[in-house]
Amino acid sequence: MATSFKQIEENLKNEARKLLEDGKVSLVLAYGRGYDEKHPVPFVAKIAADVESIVFNEYCTANMARYLVRYPRGTKMAVAVKPADSRAVVQLIQEDKVKREDVILLGIPVIGMKNSKTGEVIDSKTTCGLYNPVLYDVLLGEEIHGQPVVSPYDVLAQYEAMDKDARFAFWQKEFDKCIRCYACRKACPMCYCDPCFIDQNKPKWGEKSPQSHGNLMYHLTRFHHLAGRCIDCGECSRACPVDIPLYLFHKKVARECEEMFGQAAGKSIQDKPVLVNFRVDDSDKILE
Amino acid sequence: MKKTAIQKISDLAAQLMQKGTLIAPVQEDAGFNFREVSDARQVDLNFYNTLMSPKSAFFPQMEDFVRYQTGKSVLEAVPVEMGLKPVFLFGVRPCDVKSFEIMDIHFSGTGAVDPYWQKRRENTVIFGYAFDVNTPADGADFYSTLGIGAADPEGSDVFMMKKSDDLLLKAVTDKGEKLLADMSGLTDATPDDLKYFDETVAAGRSFKTRFTCVEAKSIAKKFEDLFHKTPFWERISDACLSCGVCTFVCPTCYCFDICDETLFGQGTRRRVWDACMFTDFTLEASGHNPRTKVYQRLRQKVCHKYSYHVRKYGVISCVGCGRCTRNCPVNIDIFSIVDQAMKE
Numbered sequence: 300m301a302t303s304f305k306q307i308e309e310n311l312k313n314e315a316r317k318l319l320e321d322g323k324v325s326l327v328l329a330y331g332r333g334y335d336e337k338h339p340v341p342f343v344a345k346i347a348a349d350v351e352s353i354v355f356n357e358y359c360t361a362n363m364a365r366y367l368v369r370y371p372r373g374t375k376m377a378v379a380v381k382p383a384d385s386r387a388v389v390q391l392i393q394e395d396k397v398k399r400e401d402v403i404l405l406g407i408p409v410i411g412m413k414n415s416k417t418g419e420v421i422d423s424k425t426t427c428g429l430y431n432p433v434l435y436d437v438l439l440g441e442e443i444h445g446q447p448v449v450s451p452y453d454v455l456a457q458y459e460a461m462d463k464d465a466r467f468a469f470w471q472k473e474f475d476k477c478i479r480c481y482a483c484r485k486a487c488p489m490c491y492c493d494p495c496f497i498d499q500n501k502p503k504w505g506e507k508s509p510q511s512h513g514n515l516m517y518h519l520t521r522f523h524h525l526a527g528r529c530i531d532c533g534e535c536s537r538a539c540p541v542d543i544p545l546y547l548f549h550k551k552v553a554r555e556c557e558e559m560f561g562q563a564a565g566k567s568i569q570d571k572p573v574l575v576n577f578r579v580d581d582s583d584k585i586l587e
Numbered sequence: 588m589k590k591t592a593i594q595k596i597s598d599l600a601a602q603l604m605q606k607g608t609l610i611a612p613v614q615e616d617a618g619f620n621f622r623e624v625s626d627a628r629q630v631d632l633n634f635y636n637t638l639m640s641p642k643s644a645f646f647p648q649m650e651d652f653v654r655y656q657t658g659k660s661v662l663e664a665v666p667v668e669m670g671l672k673p674v675f676l677f678g679v680r681p682c683d684v685k686s687f688e689i690m691d692i693h694f695s696g697t698g699a700v701d702p703y704w705q706k707r708r709e710n711t712v713i714f715g716y717a718f719d720v721n722t723p724a725d726g727a728d729f730y731s732t733l734g735i736g737a738a739d740p741e742g743s744d745v746f747m748m749k750k751s752d753d754l755l756l757k758a759v760t761d762k763g764e765k766l767l768a769d770m771s772g773l774t775d776a777t778p779d780d781l782k783y784f785d786e787t788v789a790a791g792r793s794f795k796t797r798f799t800c801v802e803a804k805s806i807a808k809k810f811e812d813l814f815h816k817t818p819f820w821e822r823i824s825d826a827c828l829s830c831g832v833c834t835f836v837c838p839t840c841y842c843f844d845i846c847d848e849t850l851f852g853q854g855t856r857r858r859v860w861d862a863c864m865f866t867d868f869t870l871e872a873s874g875h876n877p878r879t880k881v882y883q884r885l886r887q888k889v890c891h892k893y894s895y896h897v898r899k900y901g902v903i904s905c906v907g908c909g910r911c912t913r914n915c916p917v918n919i920d921i922f923s924i925v926d927q928a929m930k931e
Contacts, residue, residue, distance in 0.1 A: 331826075334797070338918035341826035361917050365828070369881075375704070415918070476617070478648065478835050481865070485830035486916050498867045506848045508649045508859045513848075538916030540638060540832050542617040581731045 301430075302440030305350040307549030308355035310439040311379055314405055316350045318377050323377060323558045324403060328366050328378040330359040339414045341366065355407070356381070358415040362534045364388045364488040367397050372531050379439075381412070383532035386565030387488035392529055393565070406435025408443045414537060425449040427531035427545045433566055434441050452554045453529060458547050470548075474514040476541040479507070483545055484521060486538035489528045496520060527556040529574040530565040559584050588757045588781055589773035593632075596754065598772050600627035600677070606769075607673030610644050612637055621676070632678050632716060632749075636728075640838030640910060642690060643682050644676050645707040648835075653856040657849055667855075669703065674711040680718045682730040682789070682906040684742040686838035687713070692900050693841050712766055715759075717745025717787060729922045730907030731796040738791030750783050755786060796907065798922055801929075803897045809928055810894035817882070819931055823889075823924050824882040831862035833911035833921070834888070836838045839904045840869070863887050889924050 302310075313449035315327040326490050331342025331352045341361045363378050364387035370376060375450035380388060388404055391397045408431045412421045422428055428451045461469060483499075484490040496504045497517050504520070522545075529549040536546045557563045558584040560573045591599060603609045609624040614636045619634040619639045646785055655664035687708070694704035717738035731737070740746035745758050746765035755776060758764035768775065776784075813819055834840040844861040847854055864885070869878045878884050898902035905921070912920040 333918040334912060334923055335624040338726075338920075340918050343822075361826075366825075480831040480835045480862075482828070482830040482832045482916050487829035494866065498865070500867075507844060507846055507861075508857060509850060512650070512850070531618040534916075538828075538830070539831075540617065540836065540914045 301408065301443050304356045306557065307407055307440045308353065311355055311405060311407070312350050312353050314437055314439065315353060315377065316345050316347050318403065319344060319350065321348045324375045324377045326370070326374070326376055327353075327405075328363040328376060328540075329405075329406055330355055330361070330363075337515070352365055356534070357411060357413045359419065360412055360534070361413065362387055362488050362532045364391060365486065365534070367391060367402065367488075368491045370509055372398070373401060375401055375403075379405045379407060380432050380435065381407050381409050382429035382432050383427050383530055384488070386530035387429065388530060388565075388574070389434050389568050390489060390528060390565035393570060394528075399568065403437070404432065404435045406432035406438045408432070408438065408440045410443055413584045416537070421533065421537075423447050423449045424454045425533035426452050434568060436456060452550055455547065455554065458551070470518075471515070473543045474518055475511055476538060476543060477509055477514040477518070478541060479509045479514070479517070482538040482540065483535035483543075486534040487525070487574060488532070488534070489525055489530070490521070490532050492524075495547060496524075518543075518545070519546075522552060525549060526552045528564050529553050588755060588776035588784065589767050589770075590750075590753045590755050590776045590780060591773050593749065593752055593754050595772065596632065597627040599754075599770070600624060600630040602770055602772070603675040603677070605674060609677060610641070611675075611677035630677065631748075632718075632754075634678070635718065636680070636908065636910065636913070638910070638914070640686065640908065641676060641679050642686065642838050642841075643703050644674065644688070644711065646690070646694070646841065646843075648860045650703060650859075651855050651857045652845075655854045655856070657852045664856075669706060671706060671710050674707065675713050675714065676715045678716040678718075678747070679713055679743065680908065681715055681737065681739040682733075682735045682908045683838050684713060684715050684729075685730075685735050685739070686906045686908070688742055689839050689902060689904055689906070690841055692902075696900075712744045712762055713742070714756075715740060715746040717746070717748035717791060721821065722844055723875055726797065727909030727912040727920070728907060729797045729909060731794055732798040732801060732922065733903060733905060733907045735906060736788065736792035737794040738788045740788060746822060748787055750780060753780070754779055755784055791797055793911065798926065801899075801925070803893075803903050806903070806925060806929065807894040807897035809931070810890045811898075813928055813931060814886070816889065816931070819928070820882040822888045823927065824885040826919055827863050827864075827881050827885050828917055829866070829881045829884055830912060830916065831864050832914050833864035833919075834864055836910040836914050836923055838908055838910070839892070842901075843930045863891070889921065889928075892921075893925055 318324045327344040329342055330339045332354055333340040337358050339354055339359045362384045364384045392399050411431055414421055428447040505516040533546050556573055562570055609626050610621050611630045612619045613622045613629045614631055619637045620639055620866050621637055651667040653664050653666050683856040694701040708857055746759050747754055748805045758767045839891045843858045845858045847856050870876045
């Protein structure tokens with residue numbers, strides 16, 4: 300039986316209070332009250348008194364690992380992580396954006412998170428579907444046993460049934476909706492480039508206007524920059540105001556990486572990121 | 588005042604489509620949006636709010652000015668014709684109608700007239716719509732806080748509201764009067780309808796959304812005092828991702844960038860929406876950027892709407908439509924920021 304959200308909130312508060320009082324961290328990345336219960340806001344507790352404002356419920360979907368890179372290196376931080384979020388932290392540690400000793404992971408095993416926009420339960424369709432964080436220092440609820448019933452890649456079946464032209468037409472239709480608000484890259488814990496390639500103007504990689512070819516340029520480049528790095532939290536798709544199913548492409552690339560290199564992004568802190576690592580027995584399929 | 592049966596809305600739409608371009612709420616994958624209607628049956632007034640604001644009817648996200656060829660003389664550049672037809676902007680919420688008035692300040696009111704905005708404005712008949720007098724307010728809206736009624740006819744040319752199975756249409760301006768007189772299939776409203784209309788407009792004014800009423804001047808002053816209180820702004824922006832959703836869906840955000848975009852030698856000079864939440868918005872040619880931090884950008888956005896705008900033009904540049912709050916990926920609510928500031 301999974302620990303209740305209320306209990307997790309209580310544990311999160313206690314743990315955060317302890318860490319801040321003992322001076323072990325200078326901030327705790329968690330969730331706070333929004334304008335109503337269904338809309339919690341990412342919240343940074345900086346002193347013990349802030350802890351009272353922490354909440355945790357089924358709508359706390361934001362990936363708090365996104366905020367880690369915002370603080371100067373060496374800042375001692377604690378971060379509340381759900382399963383996919385913990386993978387993001389692992390990936391950030393692998394990429395040397397965060398040091399393992401600087402971050403304390405407050406792991407949250409979850410099942411039945413909900414999308415506050417649609418009210419739908421979030422499962423392996425749009426995320427990695429894990430129940431327990433892959434890395435944590437403290438676990439704030441009981442570990443959830445049993446494997447997700449559906450593989451995170453099952454959702455690809457319908458997409459893969461399409462031929463090349465149909466797939467291109469599918470993405471073209473989806474990208475035509477894009478308004479270029481860049482919420483996808485901003486919500487993404489792995490999109491930390493400053494400046495992002497699309498913001499550069501010397502040289503200019505893509506156009507600013509929301510037209511088919513520019514949108515395609517932006518999204519395809521972003522997809523490929525995340526190859527082997529996307530930890531499948533699904534935040535890009537949830538952040539998207541026009542509901543572009545970005546997770547589909549990320550899942551497709553993630554699976555190919557996994558098949559080729561036998562490793563999924565952010566699963567183990569001992570791994571090296573696939574695309575910066577070379578092994579003699581690496582698959583040559585990537586060159587085909 | 589005229590009326591027609593709700594079921595006959597597509598007849599009304601078809602007539603407007605014959606007279607010009609009809610832009611109306613249409614159901615799409617991600618919710619309702621104002622779109623140019625190609626099939627009269629698409630028009631649907633059963634919406635609560637559209638994703639994007641109707642500002643794009645006058646100020647599209649992308650507007651082409653001039654086309655040119657690289658390597659050719661500038662004298663060969665060709666201005667892009669606007670190709671104007673009469674436009675009917677159908678089913679606009681009263682708070683969105685109010686936003687046009689605020690945008691007018693910037694696009695024509697200060698003396699420097701933007702011909703693109705101005706021509707479209709003159710060419711458009713606005714059909715306002717009392718959208719939620721009969722439904723409880725969505726949590727994100729706060730237009731009544733800013734003194735806008737749920738059924739205010741001001742600013743529209745024709746104002747519409749539902750009365751059981753009927754749609755009442757009242758001409759507010761001469762433009763609207765002329766158009767309604769020209770339409771067929773409408774019947775005259777009864778005295779009962781007239782009474783209902785006035786009652787609904789009055790009821791709309793006492794319709795309550797979040798927060799209690801506020802005074803623009805005191806908010807503006809408060810933000811001026813808070814400007815240098817960095818810890819406050821840092822706390823407010825801890826969650827902000829600095830994406831552009833809030834500004835793009837906003838009916839009163841009007842920042843744009845003019846850029847030359849070239850593809851295979853064919854170039855276009857166009858203006859594209861820009862957003863103060865983007866890092867490169869304030870990036871100067873020297874490489875210096877006065878707003879590198881998220882808190883500086885969020886402060887700019889909030890203070891512009893609630894402080895600078897009040898000081899310069901006397902009104903808050905926000906109509907409380909709730910789109911920014913509803914679409915924020917991390918659920919930041921702009922009026923909660925105002926609320927917190929007032930408690931500082």
